Amino acid sequence: MTNSLQDLPALPITRRKFIQTLLGFSIVSTLAGIFIPIVAYLLPTKAQADAGGPTDVGALADFPVGTGTVVSVNDTPVIIVNTKAGGLKALSAICTHLGCIVAWNDKKNVVESPCHDGLFNPVTGAVVSGPPPRGLPLYELAVKEGRVVIGKPLGQIYGS
Ligand code: FES
Secondary structure (H helix, E strand, O other): OOOOHHHOOOOOOOHHHHHHHHHHHHHHHHHHHHHHHHHHHHOOOHHHHHOOOOEEEEEHHHOOOOEEEEEEEOOEEEEEEEEOOOEEEEEEOEOOOOOOEOEEEOOOOEEEEOOOOEEEOOOOOOEEEOOOOOOOOEEEEEEEOOEEEEEEEOOOOOOO
16 A cells, blocks of 8 residues: 555645745734734723813802812812802812912912912912912813813813
């Protein structure tokens, strides 16, 4: 009994074709491994796309005249102040000096940074005194059906 190649049935795929297919698969896999993470990084996820949208921070009654309250807007602290002079305003709560979180000072009726006594105007966010180099940026603010809704910052936030 002889066992020659001619006795074997014809293979549906040649060795050369098999190696070419394997090489092609390898190249496609390598390119996918490079480009899929890049595309995933560049395209925002749904959660990221939703971040930055208007944020309901509470009822209008939660922010009475003469108060300032720090709230979180898309994981960023924002102080909502309500004054007789300026009404309801939203300011970044991140001090422009070294990034401390500001608070409402109801004795002085100003926004105060507790770290180095920086004081800010609660209506405009401008520096009143202290070391901060610039004022606190305002945020978009709207009252819709009795709810206070905060939008985008109208200036550069410290650290961003
Ligand atoms: S961090 Fe606000 S005054 Fe220094």
